[in-house]
Amino acid sequence: MSTTAKERTDVERDRSARISERKRGWGEFLLDQRAFVALIVLVIVFSLLSDNFLDPSNLVTMTRHVAYNAILALGMLLVITTAGIDLSIGSTVGLSGVVAGLLLQGWELSLFDTTAYPAVWVVVVISLAIGAAVGALNGILITRFNVAPFIATLGTMYIARGAALLISDGATFPRLQGDPALGNTGFDFFGTGRPLGIPTAIWIMVVFAILIGLLMTRTRFGRWVYATGGNERAADLAGVPVRVVKMRVYMISGVCAAMAGLIIASELTSAAPQTGNTFELNAIAAVVIGGASLAGGRGTVKGALIGAFVIGFLSDGLVMVGVSSFWQMVIKGLVIVLAVMLDRGQERLKEARAAAAAAQSLRKDLAAATPPSTSHHER
Numbered sequence: 001m002s003t004t005a006k007e008r009t010d011v012e013r014d015r016s017a018r019i020s021e022r023k024r025g026w027g028e029f030l031l032d033q034r035a036f037v038a039l040i041v042l043v044i045v046f047s048l049l050s051d052n053f054l055d056p057s058n059l060v061t062m063t064r065h066v067a068y069n070a071i072l073a074l075g076m077l078l079v080i081t082t083a084g085i086d087l088s089i090g091s092t093v094g095l096s097g098v099v100a101g102l103l104l105q106g107w108e109l110s111l112f113d114t115t116a117y118p119a120v121w122v123v124v125v126i127s128l129a130i131g132a133a134v135g136a137l138n139g140i141l142i143t144r145f146n147v148a149p150f151i152a153t154l155g156t157m158y159i160a161r162g163a164a165l166l167i168s169d170g171a172t173f174p175r176l177q178g179d180p181a182l183g184n185t186g187f188d189f190f191g192t193g194r195p196l197g198i199p200t201a202i203w204i205m206v207v208f209a210i211l212i213g214l215l216m217t218r219t220r221f222g223r224w225v226y227a228t229g230g231n232e233r234a235a236d237l238a239g240v241p242v243r244v245v246k247m248r249v250y251m252i253s254g255v256c257a258a259m260a261g262l263i264i265a266s267e268l269t270s271a272a273p274q275t276g277n278t279f280e281l282n283a284i285a286a287v288v289i290g291g292a293s294l295a296g297g298r299g300t301v302k303g304a305l306i307g308a309f310v311i312g313f314l315s316d317g318l319v320m321v322g323v324s325s326f327w328q329m330v331i332k333g334l335v336i337v338l339a340v341m342l343d344r345g346q347e348r349l350k351e352a353r354a355a356a357a358a359a360q361s362l363r364k365d366l367a368a369a370t371p372p373s374t375s376h377h378e379r
Contacts, residue, residue, distance in 0.1 A: 034342055035290045035306040042310060046317035053320060060199065066312030067201035068093075068260035070305055072279055073286035074212045075256030077304040078249040080287050081216075082229045083296025084142070084149040086250060089257035089283060091160035092134045093276025096127040096261035098164040101173025101271030103127075104184055117182040120189075124262060131258025132251045134160050139247035157280075164273035172272040176265060191266030201263045208256065213301040225249060229296025281336060286311050288339040293347065311335070 046053045072089055079086045103123045106115040118126070134156055141152035178185035193200040216222035224245045227235040236242050260279070265271040288294060289310050290303025314335065318328045 064199040067205040070308035072283040073304045073308045075253035076283040081299045087153040088156040090276040090279035092257035093261035095164040096258035097265035097271035117184045120186040131254035135251035135254025138250040143243040174270045285336045
């Protein structure tokens with residue numbers, strides 16, 4: 001009895017399938033870790049091009065710059081995981097800073113013929129509430145009026161930016177350090193404070209990362225977020241409050257944007273209505289580079305943070321090596337396009353792997369159902 005030609009063909013086919021599956025596995029692994037790989041490549045390249053890139057003080061400075069982009073990316077992560085998008089966060093950054101500037105410089109109460117100077121914690125709460133309000137408006141448009149996320153947040157992007165310009169009359173609020181006599185000092189702590197020798201912005205980034213990480217991995221709401229992005233219809237049928245989930249993620253994104261606006265205004269000790277222009281693109285790029293899918297249902301806090309470091313280190317590294325601001329815009333645009341292309345490539349790899357697994361399972365089922373054939377050879 002000897003192996004038939006058919007059986008030999010099946011063995012070769014199975015061997016080829018295993019080799020192909022291993023290759024796809026490596027390709028999928030590299031795509032999953034693309035943010036970390038990109039960060040390592042950037043560090044190596046810029047450390048070779050600039051002697052000061054890996055200087056400890058420079059690394060701390062760059063990480064401080066990364067902080068507000070990372071906070072924006074964390075809010076965007078929740079939105080994108082639900083298969084949405086938030087184009088309004090850049091404008092919310094400017095609006096929250098302007099609101100803080102208005103309050104710190106005195107809020108004229110004409111009815112009482114006086115000027116109020118709120119404490120810093122009151123200013124922070126009001127500014128964060130403004131961000132939540134912008135997010136709530138996005139959520140209402142999307143969940144109640146069925147406006148596509150892209151269109152809804154594009155509209156609120158203009159609304160928030162216009163509101164910032166109206167409040168400030170197009171001007172910048174300078175000197176936000178406050179006056180001890182008025183009790184409104186301490187705002188500069190967000191931008192220039194260094195608890196334990198580490199900038200406050202980095203501490204805030206870490207706190208936001210921990211909170212959102214716990215929210216996504218340890219709570220029912222986090223499971224709802226992934227379920228909504230994975231298959232909204234199935235999630236709805238399973239009892240997930242899809243509208244509530246979407247409303248909350250856009251509000252969280254607005255709060256993250258407002259926090260970033262407060263950090264930037266504190267660093268600059270001034271608030272300009274133009275602050276945050278195109279910041280939404282950095283956040284989207286960071287999230288996608290970090291492995292999240294624009295189709296929803298996939299994304300991690302770790303990936304979003306690494307993606308933010310990639311964008312931040314790329315920006316600062318280009319400045320350090322003397323690349324012009326015009327070319328910086330071109331390179332950032334290419335990075336965003338590449339990130340989306342890699343995301344689609346990862347989806348295709350997973351689809352191909354699933355199809356190969358299904359085909360292999362079908363072949364095994366057919367082989368089990370077909371009686372083995374044998375050949376008898378006489379000596």
